[in-house]
Amino acid sequence: MPIKIPDDLPASRTLEAEGVVVMRETDAVRQDIRPLRIGLLNLMPNKISTETQFARLIGASPLQVELTLVRITDHTPRHTAAEHMLAFYQPWEDVKSERFDGFIITGAPVERMPFEAVSYWDEMRRILDWTQTHVHRGLTICWAAQAALHHFHGMPKHDLDAKAFGIFRHRSLLPSSPYLRGFSDDFTIPVSRWTEVRSADVPTGSGLRTLAESDQTGLCLLEDPGHHMLHMLNHVEYDTTSLADEYHRDAAIDPAMPLPVDYFPDDDPTRRPENRWRSHAHLLFSNWINxxxxxxxxxxxxxxxDRDKG
Structure with a gap:
């Protein structure tokens, strides 16, 4: 089955070119099928790129999925046209009475700020609490994962001496987890963050399960059964060139910006990197949607x- 997205969403052209089956709203209404309702709270600056990244992974499912794009109610993005936001996004306050089978919250470029200093922190806390009554399963990414772990478990985030930036090897720690079904024992994932949460801060009795971690960058994937959430602390959704775009942007400001680790061939930033995480990104999302x-x-x-308590 295809992914159902708004007819004119820019991501649809990209996905169709990649062979992802996209169902137009006008066609979906003809089918007597209950699609999975997945919400995406997009906190990333480049909304269109992020929409495409997540729609690509969700759309690979054999199930029919209806994607709803959500934004922080009173926050105005600076990097996306107002017309795009008005056409395709709904403020959370307008959808909070609705229910979703799955709800994804992305990372945000605010990780070096204290949680309480983020302008939309109060609404973020309300959204996290709302997921406990109106969402069946939640998936948080990068800063959103840190925010959820802080909100639900009081876990702090710690500043790093240098940015964790590049492609890092990770280990599968609980192969029996349904979320790791089919994963290799060792796999690579993009990392791009200035802060971290640590294993030592996981509260005793929290029920949190560490599913994957790296010797170099620490925690990667945690299951939170008590809150029916999965927390991905890195950027498994990134495109092939996402880290390159970040590097060239930052290097234009600071020429001493270190290269992302194990990313550019022969550490040559003029060469196109190879994507070595795509299969595991699709696998993780397929397992989550399943x-x-x-x-x-x-x-x-x-x-x-009616959520189970496991």
Missing amino acids: DVYQTTPFDMARVGL
């Missing part, structure tokens, strides 16, 4: 109420 599909109630009114 878990959502297998456990969510058919009746949307029961979403958030």
Whole structure:
């Protein structure tokens, strides 16, 4: 089955060119199928690029998925046209009465700020609490994962001496997890952050399960069964050139900016990098969506109420 997205969303052209089956809204209404409702709270500056990255991974599922784009209610993005936001995004305050089978919250370029100093922190906390009553399964990425771990478990984030930046090897620690089904014992994932959360800060009795970590960059993937969430602390969704774009942007400001680790061939930033994480990105999202599909109630009114406690 295809992914259902707004007819004129720019991501649709990219996805169709890549062979992802996209269902137009006008066609979806003809089918008597209950699609999975997935919400995406997009906190990243480049909205269109991020929409495409996540729609690509969600759209690879054999299930029909309806993607709803959500934004912080009173925050005005500086890097995306107002017309795009008005056409394709709904403020969280307008969707908070609705229910979602899955809800994804992206990273944000605010990780070096204290949580409480982020202008939309109060709404972010309300959204996280709302996921406990109106969402069946949640998935948080990078800063959003740190925010959720802080909100639900009181875990701090720590500043790094230097940016963790590049492609790093990770280990699968719990192969029996449904989220790691089919994963290699060792796999690579893009990392781009100035802060970290640490294993030593995981509260005793929290129920948090570490699924993947790196010797170099620490925690990567945690399952939070008590809150029905999966926390990915790195950027498994990144495109092939995402780190290159970040590097060239930052190097234009600071020529001493270190190269991303193990990314450019022969550490030559003029050469196109190879994508060595795409398969595991698709696998992780496929496993997550499969878990959502297998456990969510058919009746949307029961979403958030009938979740299992495992």
